Amino acid sequence: MSESLKKLKEVVEAGKVNKDAAFPPQLKGQEGASEWAAKCLEEGINPQSILSDALIPAMEVVGKNFSENKIFVPQMLLSAKAMGAAMHHLKPFFTSGDIKSKGTFIMATVKGDLHDIGKNLVTMMVEGSGWTVIDLGVDVPSEKILKTLDENPGAVIGLSALLTTTMTSMGDTVGDIREVNKDVQIIIGGAPITQEFADKIGANYYAKGPNEAVEYLKDFVS
Amino acid sequence: MKYKKLVIDNPQDLMFGIAPNPVKTRRGLEIGGGQVYSELNFTLPTMKINNDTIKEVQRHYREIAEGALERALELNSKGVVLEFETLLEMTKTPSIGVDLVKIMNEVCEKYYANHGLKSEIRLTPNDLREFERPALQRTSSLLEPMFELFEKGAQAGGDLLSIESTGGKEVSDNALMMCDIKAVFFALTVLGVRDMQFIWKRIVEVAEKNGKIAGGDSACGFANTAMVLAEKKFIPRVFASIVRIVSVVRSIVAHEQGAVGPEKDCGYEGPFIKAITGVPISMEGKTAACAHLSPIGNIAFAVTDLWSNESVQNIKLLAGMAPTVYMEQLEYDVRLANTALREGTASAALLQRLMVQSDIYTDPQALVLAPENVIRISKQLIKGDSYVANAKNGALEALNIIEEALASGQMKLSDMETAYLPVLRDDIESIPDNESAFVEMMMPMLDQSSFLAKEYGL
Structure with a gap:
């Protein structure tokens, strides 16, 4: 997996939406899901791979952590927001058919x-x-x-x-x-x-x- | 803001069964007048309410009232409040609700006339306005059936008028999920306060016109939602405990408008309101296990005047119908408390101390309800010049109390919980005391499609 894809997965798990986002405090000033998703596309990573290899696995981890009471809902919501920020960059590929929704x-x-x-x-x-x-x-x-x-x-x-x-x-x-x-x-x-x-x-x-x-x-x- | 001085400023004077301003009812209950009474809450089993089922619905409510009062009589009860919290259909079509009040009032009257058993009905119409999104808090046509039920229900025998009003809930729901304390403040101390001023002015008018008692309003949809979310481990318990304190500023507005108590059972803001205003309150705890898990099962009783079970469906248990069974449980709880009160101050204080000590350090939501902490926080809740400032001062004092309990090692919380304490403090301290400045700060941050500012006079 490319470095950028790994970073994207990490920031979605952490709930870091974009560079300006204040949460989580330990990632203050660092790039978030929006920036890393853009970078992945710039590097020519397949949009389907961005979704399947970074975003969905990140949310699976978040969901598991939540069901094991390791995080509260706000953290989960921030991860969802981070995923949303990344998805914004992927939207055109859904329309073109390069990415397929699960249903x-x-x-x-x-x-x-x-x-x-x-x-x-x-x-x-x-x-x-x-x-x-x-x-x-x-x-x-x-x-x-x-x-x-x-x-x-x-x-x-x-x-x-x-x-x-x-x-x-x-x-x-x-x-x-x-x-x-x-x-x-x-x-x-x-x-x-x-x-x-x-x-x-x-x-x-x-x-x-x-x-x-x-x-x-x-x-x-x- | 009406209250500038605590009516009860000594924790030892904050006692169950005793309120400085007791409420006397038509059939002779004196709530807060030296003893605790049961307040039974109930609802239908899973069933539809329509023209085809209305007779069955009425049968259920008659059965509930008969069963409960018969059991209360068998247990030598000194008095009972039956809370009739209406379901949607009963408020939308007020005649359904009014007929049910009549049925239950007939039963109350029969037990009073035949046996001298004192009982009253607390009529709590549900707030229909939340069915419109965004809600039309002041101009909704749904206010009409709500107030028709208040008026005609009062005339039919609903002697204590209450509501769980929902002004500000449009903002609060998301704020709770995001643990956004500033948005919670906005929902409760700006929108909630403004709506309470609007709706309670009208409820008090209905009560006065009909010679009835304007009771109180619980922040159920706000602070209890936070409590339930915390119990599900969706949000931190420290957050829920702070939401509770902020809700006091909103719920006390009913009393500023003329409500005299008793406060609603699901309003754990009651102890603070009792300290500040002297009105009697209702609480629920361990005997509300039929409705929800509670982190404050014993401590909830410590300063209450009515003791409630929150709600139970009219279904069959081994010992009888569930409301009858819960009547018995409530009666034994209040019998114990009333025995302590009869024995004198030392016994009552001992019982209260055991109730408090058994819960106090198990949860921050319990911690803030200990009488000495209620007084500490209440002093802060009245010292500001605005509702926002009062909530801020109270919330910061509650944070101080939680941090002291952690520092002393008496209370233990997970890192997941304690991580929120500095965040909460920073956020609360960043709120300006002035309402206009706060509104100006918050408006750009809120989803303004979710609520109509003009419906709150903003």
């Missing part, structure tokens, strides 16, 4: 539920693992999810609910989706959710946390 993931907090912290964490980690994520927000009706699925055939759906009282809404949403699409993969999560509940309402998988969602998605790379 599309549609994420929503179900109708009647306004909690978005868990949803945002899943969104960030799935994006960091190389998926294209469409975040529909909170309090999302089934119709909006179905319309987005229609526009993105083959996408995987992620649904979040935090309250016992909105679990029924999650059941309705899954039911509505299943009426028109029996095969779409549906991952659900949230504090009151269990695998038993997932089985009962017809979802495919209950993800306990963002990392479990990322792991499960590995089987569905398009």
Whole structure:
């Protein structure tokens, strides 16, 4: 692996967005993900390799550290931001087809539920693992999810609910989706959710946390 | 800012069951008047609320009230508060909520008339405004059903009016995830304070018009969210403990507007508000394990006047329905405390000391709730000339207390936690005392699409 690719992986892991970023303090004044990604491209490194050999592995380390309680969410968010800064340089290569996304993931907090912290964490980690994520927000009706699925055939759906009282809404949403699409993969999560509940309402998988969602998605790379 | 002097300035006077300004209710509870009462919280099992299920919903609430009061009676309870925290549908369609208040009030009245058991309903409509993003805090049409429920629910028997208002949450949610203490300050001491002034003026008017009691407002969506995130190890516990202190400045505004207590159970800012204003408070701790893990299970009781279980679904347990079971647990907790109070100051102080000492150094969120620390911090929370300055002074004092406990070796925290202490101090010290200067500093740093400044009078 080239030196620049290694550096890019390191700064994404550390959450160093760019040279001006104050965090992490020990890298103050040093180049960050934005600069190293640009350098990699200048050196002629294949954009797909930048994504697959530096950015995604860096986020895997971050995800693992988080699930082992070695870092807090802000560090993870900064790494995600660093990855975003690098991805900015790679964007044209997605359009040209030089980089292939692993697939599309549609994420929503179900109708009647306004909690978005868990949803945002899943969104960030799935994006960091190389998926294209469409975040529909909170309090999302089934119709909006179905319309987005229609526009993105083959996408995987992620649904979040935090309250016992909105679990029924999650059941309705899954039911509505299943009426028109029996095969779409549906991952659900949230504090009151269990695998038993997932089985009962017809979802495919209950993800306990963002990392479990990322792991499960590995089987569905398009 | 109304409060310039502590009503309770001696930690020994900060005691459970005793508030300098107790609240007397219609059926004779005297909250803070020398004994602690149970405050039972409950919710539906997983089910839909619509026209087809409304009878079933009503059956659940009648069953909850009957079961709880019957159990309280069996245990010689001196009094109970039932908190009715409404679900979305019950506020959106106020008649649903009002009918449920009526049902529970009938049960309360029956137990009072037949057995002399005193009970009251705390009516807590959920804040519908957060369903609009960005929220229209002052102009939303959703204020209409909320206040219809306050008004008609009060008339139907909701004697204590409360809310967990959400002004500033648009900014706070992201700020918590990023551990951005400056944005937390902005959410609570600028947006939160301004919204509290707006909404509590109206709630107090409803209470006064209907001869009811304006209770208080918990920063549940802010400081409790921080506590839960810290429990999940998403953010540091030291950060959550500082968020709690900042939330005092926001929640006390209800009392500046005329609320008299009792404070809400999930507002762990209650002890500070009790010290500053003298109003009675409600707290939850170990007996709220049905709802969430708590790092402050015992210490939460130390200065409370109502003791709550946060929330439990109406589901069947071996001993009966869950709210009935929790009623029993709460009653035994308060029975012990009330026995200590009856025995005199020494017994009450001993019980309080055990509650405090069993938790104090296990978590910074517990540490700041020890009565001597509550007084230390509260003195700082009122000495400034602005809400921002008060929060700043209180937060810095809390940091001092945490650092002292670490330096003395009484409290131990991981390096991951302690790394945040200097960062927090630097950030807090960089906040200007003046609100306008603070707003000017923060606006360019915030995602201004997430909130509408004009809806906060900015």
